[in-house]
Amino acid sequence: MTVIVNHSEMGQGVFTALPMILAEELDADWTKVRFEPAPVDPVYNHPVFGMQMTGGSTSTWSSFDQFRKAGAAARAMLVAAAAQRWKVDPAACRTENGTVVHAPSNRRLSYGQLAEEAARLTPPSPVALKDPKDFKLIGRPVKRLDTPEKTNGKGVFGIDVTGPGMLTAVVARSPVFGGRVKSVDAERAKAVPGVRKVVQVPSGVAVVADGFWPARRGREALRIEWDEGPMADFSTARQRQQYAEQARQPGLVARKEGDPLSALGSAAKKVEAVYEVPYLSHAMMEPLNCAVDLRADGCEIWTGTQFQTMDRATAAEVAGLKPEQVQIHTTLLGGGFGRRATPTSDFVREAVHVAKAAGAPVKVIWTREDDMHGGYYRPAYYHALAGGVDASGNLLAWSHRIVGQSILAGTPFEQAMVKNGIDDTAVEGASDLPYAIPNLSVEYHPMKVGVPVLWWRSVGHSHTAFATECFLDELAAAGGKDPFELRRALLAKAPRHKGVLELAAEKAGWGKPLPAGRARGIAVHASFESYTAQVAEVSVDGAGKVRVHRVVCAIDCGRYVNPGIIEAQTQGGAIFGLTAALYGELTFDQGRVQQSNFHDYPMLRINETPDIEVHIVQNDEKSGGVGEPGVPCTAPAVVNAIFAATGKRVRRLPIRMSEAG
Amino acid sequence: MISLIVNKRRVDLDVDPSTPLLWVLRDNLGLNGTKYGCGMAQCGACTVHVDGQAVRSCVAPVSRAAGREITTIEGLSPDLSHPLQRAWIEVDVPQCGYCQSGQIMSAAVLLKEKPKPTDEDIDQALTGNICRCGTYPRIRRAVHRAAELAAEGGRP
Numbered sequence: 001m002t003v004i005v006n007h008s009e010m011g012q013g014v015f016t017a018l019p020m021i022l023a024e025e026l027d028a029d030w031t032k033v034r035f036e037p038a039p040v041d042p043v044y045n046h047p048v049f050g051m052q053m054t055g056g057s058t059s060t061w062s063s064f065d066q067f068r069k070a071g072a073a074a075r076a077m078l079v080a081a082a083a084q085r086w087k088v089d090p091a092a093c094r095t096e097n098g099t100v101v102h103a104p105s106n107r108r109l110s111y112g113q114l115a116e117e118a119a120r121l122t123p124p125s126p127v128a129l130k131d132p133k134d135f136k137l138i139g140r141p142v143k144r145l146d147t148p149e150k151t152n153g154k155g156v157f158g159i160d161v162t163g164p165g166m167l168t169a170v171v172a173r174s175p176v177f178g179g180r181v182k183s184v185d186a187e188r189a190k191a192v193p194g195v196r197k198v199v200q201v202p203s204g205v206a207v208v209a210d211g212f213w214p215a216r217r218g219r220e221a222l223r224i225e226w227d228e229g230p231m232a233d234f235s236t237a238r239q240r241q242q243y244a245e246q247a248r249q250p251g252l253v254a255r256k257e258g259d260p261l262s263a264l265g266s267a268a269k270k271v272e273a274v275y276e277v278p279y280l281s282h283a284m285m286e287p288l289n290c291a292v293d294l295r296a297d298g299c300e301i302w303t304g305t306q307f308q309t310m311d312r313a314t315a316a317e318v319a320g321l322k323p324e325q326v327q328i329h330t331t332l333l334g335g336g337f338g339r340r341a342t343p344t345s346d347f348v349r350e351a352v353h354v355a356k357a358a359g360a361p362v363k364v365i366w367t368r369e370d371d372m373h374g375g376y377y378r379p380a381y382y383h384a385l386a387g388g389v390d391a392s393g394n395l396l397a398w399s400h401r402i403v404g405q406s407i408l409a410g411t412p413f414e415q416a417m418v419k420n421g422i423d424d425t426a427v428e429g430a431s432d433l434p435y436a437i438p439n440l441s442v443e444y445h446p447m448k449v450g451v452p453v454l455w456w457r458s459v460g461h462s463h464t465a466f467a468t469e470c471f472l473d474e475l476a477a478a479g480g481k482d483p484f485e486l487r488r489a490l491l492a493k494a495p496r497h498k499g500v501l502e503l504a505a506e507k508a509g510w511g512k513p514l515p516a517g518r519a520r521g522i523a524v525h526a527s528f529e530s531y532t533a534q535v536a537e538v539s540v541d542g543a544g545k546v547r548v549h550r551v552v553c554a555i556d557c558g559r560y561v562n563p564g565i566i567e568a569q570t571q572g573g574a575i576f577g578l579t580a581a582l583y584g585e586l587t588f589d590q591g592r593v594q595q596s597n598f599h600d601y602p603m604l605r606i607n608e609t610p611d612i613e614v615h616i617v618q619n620d621e622k623s624g625g626v627g628e629p630g631v632p633c634t635a636p637a638v639v640n641a642i643f644a645a646t647g648k649r650v651r652r653l654p655i656r657m658s659e660a661g
Numbered sequence: 662m663i664s665l666i667v668n669k670r671r672v673d674l675d676v677d678p679s680t681p682l683l684w685v686l687r688d689n690l691g692l693n694g695t696k697y698g699c700g701m702a703q704c705g706a707c708t709v710h711v712d713g714q715a716v717r718s719c720v721a722p723v724s725r726a727a728g729r730e731i732t733t734i735e736g737l738s739p740d741l742s743h744p745l746q747r748a749w750i751e752v753d754v755p756q757c758g759y760c761q762s763g764q765i766m767s768a769a770v771l772l773k774e775k776p777k778p779t780d781e782d783i784d785q786a787l788t789g790n791i792c793r794c795g796t797y798p799r800i801r802r803a804v805h806r807a808a809e810l811a812a813e814g815g816r817p
């Protein structure tokens with residue numbers, strides 16, 4: 001049995017979780033279940049977003065009902081087909097392990113034997129679904145279906161696609177965002193053996209060759225003069241200054257309760273702090289790539305994408321075809337994290353341009369450096385916070401101003417998703433702060449900057465959780481309260497937050513003694529309709545080197561499908577968060593990104609990886625996301641642990657103890 | 662002409678000798694299991710064995726591999742029977758999967774040299790292999806499991 005999966009597999013296990021849901025209702029034989037990525041077609045649209053896409057930690061929950069109903073309907077049709085053949089009452093038949101059984105006559109037929117007849121029947125409506133207490137697959141740590149092909153090198157990622165006559169291209173792009181080619185001298189490039197063509201495209205100059213290596217060598221031999229445009233003197237230092245100045249002005253109001261200004265004025269203790277985060281690259285292990293075979297009457301595309309509908313429309317527009325004439329084959333994605341979901345379809349658009357100009361099937365490969373310089377970053381943000389507590393340490397006031405680029409501004413999603421100038425993806429996690437604080441305001445300053453920005457695993461939560469959870473810790477310290485107990489008290493009316501907070505604290509042994517030099521920090525946050533808390537155990541050595549020894553994670557994602565996948569995603573999320581906390585930073589000088597590869601944009605490695613425990617809450621709440629919620633709590637938990645260990649506050653990521661105050 | 666022995670098969674190639682082994686494997690021999698991640702010996706996605714040693718094929722010119730025995734992920738076992746592959750499946754290690762060929766090839770050398778590796782041995786042998794998805798906790802578990810499987814069943 002093959003399940004066609006309408007979400008892209010980028011590591012989150014959707015090729016397993018969705019077949020599980022269908023197989024559950026179908027009573028399929030799990031050992032015979034296979035998966036296949038869906039072609040682009042409106043029937044495969046995301047049930048919530050209305051286009052074919054993967055993102056927002058939504059794949060499993062958004063498809064849950066749909067896949068259940070599909071499985072149940074198919075099961076009913078198979079039973080009906082068997083009953084017809086046997087001339088018995090369908091109610092007298094049952095199903096198990098891929099077969100229909102008629103117990104009174106001791107007859108059985110496999111689904112395979114019945115499929116053709118069943119397919120001719122009309123699907124029942126409404127369909128009866130199983131009672132969840134009878135689930136055999138859902139809720140169990142079923143092994144992933146895609147592991148074998150990911151352990152023998154056979155899995156096909158976009159970069160692995162080949163085809164008859166397919167050439168490889170690399171593109172020389174402007175070193176500054178918004179720059180354009182002024183002039184090109186391609187003579188030396190064309191002389192490199194294996195180079196077939198050098199063509200100009202809107203994004204730069206493409207060298208088309210027999211393989212990656214000659215293409216890259218050819219690109220090195222290009223001489224290009226760029227018109228660098230208005231971003232030529234852009235720098236991180238100047239941007240930070242600008243953001244700081246902007247933060248002194250009132251912003252757009254994302255939330256307001258009570259009168260924070262006067263409450264701050266009357267507080268027994270007032271705390272002010274600035275938290276900053278830099279631009280970040282998604283740095284998927286597989287750099288961007290896209291293969292295109294363009295003919296007069298159609299276009300075939302192979303790529304690992306999270307955004308099929310938009311990519312198809314873009315490709316059609318560039319190729320001068322109708323969307324129906326463009327076919328997208330979604331390969332495995334060597335990581336996505338949001339980068340493969342661009343509203344501009346940047347990497348698909350460019351590849352179609354290259355194929356068109358080259359007049360041949362072409363696979364465009366981005367080098368790691370290209371990928372890191374290619375933009376669509378997590379934006380840099382500046383958070384200015386002020387808070388006040390009364391004489392007994394109770395929180396009276398909270399004021400939070402966020403300065404940074406809007407991800408949605410200028411995209412087709414702006415109209416629907418930006419309300420009164422406020423891009424929710426910039427303030428999410430801050431504007432919905434769950435703590436009971438009587439006077440509270442959250443404001444936003446959208447900044448226009450020529451750096452392309454995008455959603456990055458956990459989107460707004462990737463920075464708001466850092467600012468809010470660290471600042472709450474500062475207020476706990478100012479009021480002489482235990483950071484866990486203060487949160488607990490402020491979350492009395494937020495039971496799911498409180499639940500994960502208590503679970504993580506209990507499993508981590510909050511308050512119990514630790515070896516000398518080690519301390520714990522805690523953070524709690526809701527994102528993508530799931531609730532997470534983490535406790536980090538950290539030490540800092542004399543040279544200021546931070547070592548994370550243990551991270552205890554609690555997640556409440558409501559009713560869930562596969563706890564094995566949830567564990568892996570939550571561990572992976574924490575590791576993603578640790579990389580950002582300890583290392584992640586892109587900086588600009590003279591319009592150029594100064595980092596280029598893993599030597600200066602490091603990733604957490606196995607020898608730095610702490611023990612990461614994951615505890616999953618069991619309940620019957622509505623399902624939430626899993627892929628992203630593991631990220632937001634990690635940085636604040638670590639930073640709060642650093643404070644507990646050293647008395648020093650880190651307020652800017654990545655963590656540098658030399659800056660801590 | 663350069664002669665290589667790849668996964669026990671001899672191949673003769675007419676390529677620029679400075680081409681990194683990685684691109685010869687991928688573009689000339691169609692062995693796409695070995696991945697490109699950084700091109701500068703930083704990530705380990707391109708790890709293969711050359712005469713039994715773990716080598717970053719993205720920075721090894723093919724000329725250096727001439728006449729030597731090269732093993733890629735495709736040559737590790739014909740049928741997922743290598744203890745590491747069995748352990749990887751049992752522990753459900755991969756997420757996106759892109760780094761996993763490199764992880765397994767690095768771990769294979771470790772197990773040959775240290776059939777009963779400690780956590781520290783694993784950290785040391787695999788520190789050159791980045792996994793952006795963060796499968797490290799399961800990699801650790803799976804390497805230990807593979808060591809057990811190998812002890813029970815004969816190889817690596």
Ligand code: FES
Pocket residue numbers: 696697698699700701702703704705706707708717718719720
């Ligand atoms: S591609 Fe060779 S080490 Fe990264």
Ligand code: FES
Pocket residue numbers: 011285334335755756757758759760761791792793794795796
């Ligand atoms: S599994 Fe995705 S990079 Fe390792």
